[in-house]
Amino acid sequence: MTDRCQNNRSVFVRETSQEQGSGPDPNVVAVILAAGRSLRMGPKNKLFEKLGAKSILHHVVAALQESQISSVIVVLGHESERIKNDLAREDVTYVMNLDYEQGIGTSISAGIRSVDKSAKGAVIMLGDMPLISAKTIDKLVHDFNRNPRAEIVVPTYEDQPGNPVLWSNRFFPQLSSLSGDRGGRLLIKENSDAVWFCPVESKSVHIDVDTSHDLERLRTTDGFRS
Amino acid sequence: MNNSDLEVLEHVENWLANGHQVEWVTLVRCWGSAPRPVGSMAAIRGDGAIIGSVSGGCIEKELTEVHKKESKVGVIQRHISSEDAIRFGLPCGGALELVFEKQIDKDQIDELISALRNRKQVCRSLELSSGTTSLTLAVKGQEFEFDGRTMKKVFGPAWRLLLIGAGELSRYVAEIGLALDYDVLVCEPREHFAKTWTVKGADVVSMLPDDAVKMLARDPTSAVLALTHDPNLDDLALVEALNHDPFYVGALGSRQxxxxxxxxxxxxFGVAENQLAKLHGPIGLDIGSKTPAEIAVSIMAQITSIRRLSKSN
Structure with missing residues (x-):
């Protein structure tokens, strides 16, 4: 693994065909944002909608467990007990965000504040992106570890950026102080020199479930893992 | 490929070293159609051989007459007849004023060549009454001047191209850029690409593209060309370039x-729409170019048109 030296602007590590997915990486953790109310889906909480055998949220957790990510933190808010039941058999840590109604910024903040101090980076996952695979996560981790310049690793598919984004711990203080509806986007704009695009082979980084229409479309494609 | 000033100077140096008589002419004023801009130079060897051009061919054949002049330095005027003008593709005839010099300081020529090879900008002043000359470092933005008594010609690239990426296309762009008298710099942080760069006169810098733009190409005499196809390099340069004011910002890639x-x-990156409007993409004029060399031609044609046709020029 490459030593990460922050603000080292002269180093540009070349991509190599190094094996990916070799054992868990203690340096990178994941924070799943699962506190929201999914208002656009109507009264149902979209995170519990089934795609095959698992709920949408469960797909997200399963992909992370299969990846090199060493620990998974789930940020709870709305219907927290139900989420715990849904993920009862998964090895995850929960953190409660009582202010979840104020917006996504509060959930990012709660999640990042509970990340272990030794972590070098954190993937911030949206709970409603069920098609993200372990391979995609591992690619982000790989680029993060290989390249000291990659401090905000953004996956791209067909050159278009998507989610999840892997953040270096350099940005933890700023992420921890997010509030209201302010997500990571502004931080990315303010730190363009830290952005690293990581091309992935799957459209999954662009697909989230916002409406029942999105859900229907996913159910009729073979793309999801069941 | 050398730019034309350096080409002329190197010939002059060579001719002097071989004991030839050499006359040096510089275009200082023109009226009517001008096939060459003021400051253009040519040199004539004792036997009539000519290098460089002050009129695109219209009057070069008459320049050998300079030999017959008594004085060592002076001004001559030449007319381009309408007939000649048509022959050389000009809309009408005109008149040219040229300064000729018959006593050339070889050491000064060497100094000029060395400055040009090091891409320094130097101003050469000539007092017509005495024939005395001097070299000084040029002031940023300084241009050719002639007031009838003193001629001040700036040698060296006043404009810069910063190429992001040292790939094949960059090589062709660099070659043409050097011929067009640009100071060409190539930003290439990827070692394996930097290693194979071969264009003489265009240096590679290994810093990251945003730093390169910030330090080397943020002013209106610079152009920034993102040519890597890799968003991790190109985007960094573009964000920085669009935040400053180089006269040209372009990026390689298909329409999609x-x-x-x-x-x-x-x-x-939060680039504003009005900033984005400065970005030329897909880069180059649409001339149906396919090969790297053709694309380089289309890129340098676009840059030339923007530089020459913009209001400030």
């Missing part, structure tokens, strides 16, 4: 890639 790039620049 360009749309995606614009989405990234606005969506991820």
């Amino acid at each position: 890639n360009h749309r995606r790039r614009c989405d990234r620049l606005t969506g991820v």
Whole structure:
């Protein structure tokens, strides 16, 4: 693994065909944002909608467990007990965000504040992106570890950026102080020199479930893992 | 490829070293159609051989007459007849004023050549009454001047091209850029690409593209060309370039890639629409170019047109 030296602007590590997915990486953790109310889906909480055998949220957790990510933190808010039941058999840590109604910024903040101090980076996952695979996560981790310049690793598919984004711990203080509806986007704009695009082979980084229409479309494609 | 000033100077140096008589002429004023800009130079060897051009061929054949002049330095006027003008593709005839010099300081020529090879900008002043000359470092933005008594000619590149990426296309762009008298710099942080760069006169810098733009190409005499196809390099340079004011910012890629790039620049990096409007993409004039050399021609044609046709010039 490459030593990460922050603000080292002269180093540009070349991509190599190094094996990916070799054992868990203690340096990178994941924070799943699962506190929201999914208002656009109507009264149902979209995170519990089934795609095959698992709920949408469960797909997200399963992909992370299969990846090199060493620990998974789930940020709870709305219907927290139900989420715990849904993920009862998964090895995850929960953190409660009582202010979840104020917006996504509060959930990012709660999640990042509970990340272990030794972590070098954190993937911030949206709970409603069920098609993200372990391979995609591992690619982000790989680029993060290989390249000291990659401090905000953004996956791209067909050159278009998507989610999840892997953040270096350099940005933890700023992420921890997010509030209201302010997500990571502004931080990315303010730190363009830290952005690293990581091309992935799957459209999954662009697909989230916002409406029942999105859900229907996913159910009729073979793309999801069941 | 050398730019034309350096080409002339190197010939002059060579001719002097071989004991030839050499006359040096510089175009200082023109009226009517001018096939060459003021400051253009030519040199004539004792036997009539000519290098360089002050009129695109219209009057070069008459320049050998300079030999017959008594004085060592002076001004001559020449007319381009309408007949000649048509022959050389000009809309009408005109008149040219040229300064000729018959006593050339070889050491000064060497000094000029060395400055040009090191891409320094130097101003050479000539007092017509005495024939005395001097070299000084040029002031940023300084241009050719002639007031009838003193001629001040600036040698060396006043304009800069910063190429992002040292790939094959960059080589052709660099070659043409050097011929067009640009100071060409290549930003290439990827070692394996930097290693194979071979263009003489165009240096590689290994810093990251945003730093390169910030330090080397943020002013209106610079152009920034993103040529890597890799968003991790190109986007960094573009964000920085669009935040400053180089006279030209361009990015390589298909129409579809360009749309995606614009989405990234606005969506991820927060580039404003009015800044994005400065970006030329897909880069180059649409001349149906296919090969790297052809694309380089289309790029340098676009840059030339923007530089020459913009209001400030």
